[in-house]
Amino acid sequence: QQQVKQSPQSLIVQKGGIPIINCAYENTAFDYFPWYQQFPGKGPALLIAIRPDVSEKKEGRFTISFNKSAKQFSLHIMDSQPGDSATYFCAASKGGGGNKLTFGTGTQLKVEL
Amino acid sequence: DTAVSQTPKYLVTQMGNDKSIKCEQNLGHDTMYWYKQDSKKFLKIMFSYNNKELIINETVPNRFSPKSPDKAHLNLHINSLELGDSAVYFCASSQASGYTFGSGTRLTVV
Numbered sequence: 660q661q662q663v664k665q666s667p668q669s670l671i672v673q674k675g676g677i678p679i680i681n682c683a684y685e686n687t688a689f690d691y692f693p694w695y696q697q698f699p700g701k702g703p704a705l706l707i708a709i710r711p712d713v714s715e716k717k718e719g720r721f722t723i724s725f726n727k728s729a730k731q732f733s734l735h736i737m738d739s740q741p742g743d744s745a746t747y748f749c750a751a752s753k754g755g756g757g758n759k760l761t762f763g764t765g766t767q768l769k770v771e772l
Numbered sequence: 773d774t775a776v777s778q779t780p781k782y783l784v785t786q787m788g789n790d791k792s793i794k795c796e797q798n799l800g801h802d803t804m805y806w807y808k809q810d811s812k813k814f815l816k817i818m819f820s821y822n823n824k825e826l827i828i829n830e831t832v833p834n835r836f837s838p839k840s841p842d843k844a845h846l847n848l849h850i851n852s853l854e855l856g857d858s859a860v861y862f863c864a865s866s867q868a869s870g871y872t873f874g875s876g877t878r879l880t881v882v
Contacts, residue, residue, distance in 0.1 A: 704873065756870040757803055760871060761817075
């Protein structure tokens with residue numbers, strides 16, 4: 660049972676483009692939605708996170724949009740760069756960032772010159 | 773200084789062997805985890821400890837036994853290794869602001 664569904668599985672954009680990665684969750688008890696970025700040979704690293712009381716959060720070039728009624732959230736990367744090429748995971752948890760995370764299946768992003 | 777460190781980084785072993793992976797965090801976090809990342813990069817929680825006590829065991833075969841001697845350490849021992857155990861194993865620690873992952877241990881069972 661996949662509680663957090665993520666799409667697309669892979670994505671190729673040109674430098675400067677705006678890749679969008681989408682996630683949908685089932686458990687309405689989830690109240691913390693982070694995004695993690697993973698480079699080859701490294702562990703996932705927290706990129707940005709949102710709670711359901713806001714519909715959007717922006718940190719630098721990364722923006723999360725959150726739609727509570729649809730149980731969906733997405734990551735937008737503005738002015739994407741080749742250095743953004745990585746695997747991105749959405750996740751969800753109950754009770755905050757220190758609790759058990761359920762991860763999406765990951766999106767492999769490649770930003771081409 | 774590395775926040776969450778795992779050793780070894782690579783582990784190649786034969787079926788049937790027993791092996792251990794060690795993890796240490798210097799962040800002062802109370803909660804530590806083991807996650808398994810398969811060949812399709814899917815991350816699945818295996819165990820979670822809070823201040824040395826097991827709080828999550830996600831139906832992992834009992835060949836896998838975590839041990840937490842203190843809240844800064846969480847080790848993973850695997851008995852009778854099988855081909856299907858080949859994966860990358862990540863240790864992590866957490867507080868309210870989120871998780872910090874180690875760099876992973878790539879286990880290959882041949």
